[in-house]
Amino acid sequence: AQKVTQAQTEISVVEKEDVTLDCVYETRDTTYYLFWYKQPPSGELVFLIRRNSFDEQNEISGRYSWNFQKSTSSFNFTITASQVVDSAVYFCALSDDYGQNFVFGPGTRLSVLP
């Protein structure tokens, strides 16, 4: 069965600090997709990234970066120089190659303090 664990329930940092959100997944599939989503206090969902299991290259997008380690079944998300607007709940998710068994983690609530 697919499973996503986000062990950090809540994290608080001070603005400009770097912060890493952990995501560990379980799957028996050889091909799968990993995702990160952001849900700010206003409640909407924002897609951040989709990563195929065959692509282990780290991804950087502005202040965001993702570290995919297949050996440890982790897909961690780092925000560099955090800002107050980064305050949100961040969800990691996993799906199989066909988009079935789409599972979200419980989310990590990030608070960035001024």
Place this chain on the structure above:
Amino acid sequence: EPEVTQTPSHQVTQMGQEVILRCVPISNHLYFYWYRQILGQKVEFLVSFYNNEISEKSEIFDDQFSVERPDGSNFTLKIRSTKLEDSAMYFCASSGYSGSQETQYFGPGTRLLVL
């Protein structure tokens, strides 16, 4: 920038009633999705839709749920006989390519309250 829209933003209904939640995906997108989020809990996948048919669905998406793309622009989620536990925020999404990266775009959600 194109966006996914959802109506209504809020809906209150009595248990046992049918509700239809409406979504207008981004026009050139081919994949559509419904998710729900019970208050304070994680997001749950309900169903994905491609080429006018369901491509995947979760265990939550039982016979009480159905989806339709009735007119080529709207994408609807119907709950036939609502239960108290259907109270949640329902998000619609569509996906397409932004450059070489497939990207999902979410609507603002419909908050459903079943009394």
